[in-house]
Amino acid sequence: MKFKQLITTLTLVAAGFTSIPGIAEVDPALPKYERVGGVSGNLSSIGSDTLNNLMTLWAEEFNKFYPNVNVQIQGAGSSTAPPALTQGTAILAPMSRAMRDTEIQTFEAAHGYAPYALPVAIDMLAVYVNKDNPIEGLSLPEVDAIFSATRRCGYPEDIVRWGQVGLTGSWANRDFALYSRNAVSGTYGFFKDNALCGGDFKASINEQPGSSSVVQGVTESINGIGYSGIGYRTSGVKVLPLAVEQGAPFIEAKRENAADGSYPLSRYLYVYINKNPNQELTPLAREFVKMLYSKTGQEIVHRDGFVPLPNALGQRVMADLGIN
Template sequence: MLNYKNLFFVLFLSITTSLMLFSCGEKKDDTIPQQNTQQEQSAIESAQKTESADATAVKVDPNISHYTKVAGISGNLSSIGSDTMNNLLTLWLEGFKKYYPNVNIQVEGKGSSTAPPALISGTAQLGPMSRDMKQEEIDAFEKKFGYKPTEIRVAIDALAVYVNKDNPLKGLTLPQVDAIFSKTRRGGYKTDIAKWGDLGLTGDWTNRGISLYGRNSASGTYGYFKEHALFKGDFKDQVKEQPGSASVVQGVTEDRYGIGYSGIGYRTSGVIALPLAKSENDEFHAPDYENCLNGKYPLSRFLNIYINKAPNKPLDPLLKEFLKFVLSYEGQEVVVKDGYLPLTNELVKKELSKLE
């Protein structure tokens, strides 16, 4: 008589063994040759950390004070400057108007270089800039007023290097970024990088030219990238200059062989923000909060709002309250909502002291 228990056991053992053999025999498809195993492993680990960080949303420092409404606030303000910060200013305005519905703030974002002239002429009270003011811009302001403009740091941004979501590249060094975007190669990379095969990509990618997307010279993002990623060198003529940060990301999203630079707040599902390393011998670091705070990510920066504050004179009440809102818990929640990185409580305290 057939022993069903024994038959079941034999079948179970056979199936289990087959599954184990299938699992052990599964092959991985590597599209990039491992020219530098240590560097590639660093990039992979950095990308994995980014996925983990994205799963755990950045939180605002709970020690930052909540905003408290005050009486007697009304009027108009004008903001002229950074395109990168355009949406951020708009969201701050929406939040501020919940406390003061009759306040009106006009926001115009055509590039950081438009902020200093607007502050000097008095056409704007807020000068958002995604870079620090240049010395000549500070000098022009001081020549007009007899004192320097006041810089208020309001958020942290990681300037990301984006590739299309289908791109298998694991990371780049800054000298490689320079060789991709610059015709002067001051970063010291030995050869020009014009094709994806120059970075070790194989198959369909080998002979494909790299499409470059960037910003125009009025942009603070352009200036920052030129100084820190191109080592103050010159951009290639082939860079497709886009009118805004979102346009750069959109261009790379639609171009499988594209690469571009833009603020981390503009990241979408259509692109990958590459981990970067300062040099060939350094580890790759993803553009996440921790790496920006500790300075490990090489292209992190503060987003600033410049104002005209005369020494030993009180700031206009409306302007002061708006900046206090920006530097409040609620204001920093807006920073996170827009995809940027919030200030720590220690930084907030330093910036608030500049308003007094």
């Protein structure tokens, strides 16, 4: 299967997840990872903040098999991944969104072929409020009306007070403290596209350099509301159930709801690599990919709070890469 065919298939699967059975738990069919000889060198990763902890855990596990491999990880944001991969300053380019067409075109202009997208986990983008906030949930049009200046999701009015989403008493007249990732983040782009219907953020948002900073801001502000990956949840915040539209049932950010496609802000997480279609991967890159799609790699996904992938998907990707 060619790159563009594969990524189209994965995009369709990512939209619904329904064709991936058993995704909520670690697939027992996943192979055990076995150490091989001849693996050494430097393995560099530049990209997503959302994936930073997961990449670190994978690197630590990889070093148990190959202690002489030097792994370096930077996680400033997804937008830093494409130029790093294009320029050759990174072997691994983790992203919490798919590459944009312009980013792919820049890579193709430099290398003559497209970058290769490895789907490595499923994340749920969570909307967080302070742990003491009594709200039960929000619809996506309400989320849009809280965060955006454009309200493209169709809510009839701007939402500026908690009373407008059903809170009473001392909460009714409280305004919002809005916490957001910054524009370099793939999480920012995903939220803009899927929760704001492609609209524009309000000027009053507090942009943060990392997902943990968003959660910390909401923790410290009784009026706070923000968004980041589910893996950054702490005891200081509450994850809101979300409804696709006004009047629809609230869906909790649980693994099984990401697996069946009912949670509306589910997404693939990716690691992009430079794979020349006429050449094999280096032993270093090959073995890291094999570990990602092994029981070892996907147990780390599960442990870090994300939804692991089934063996069938991993085997399909490795077959496309020519990995036995």
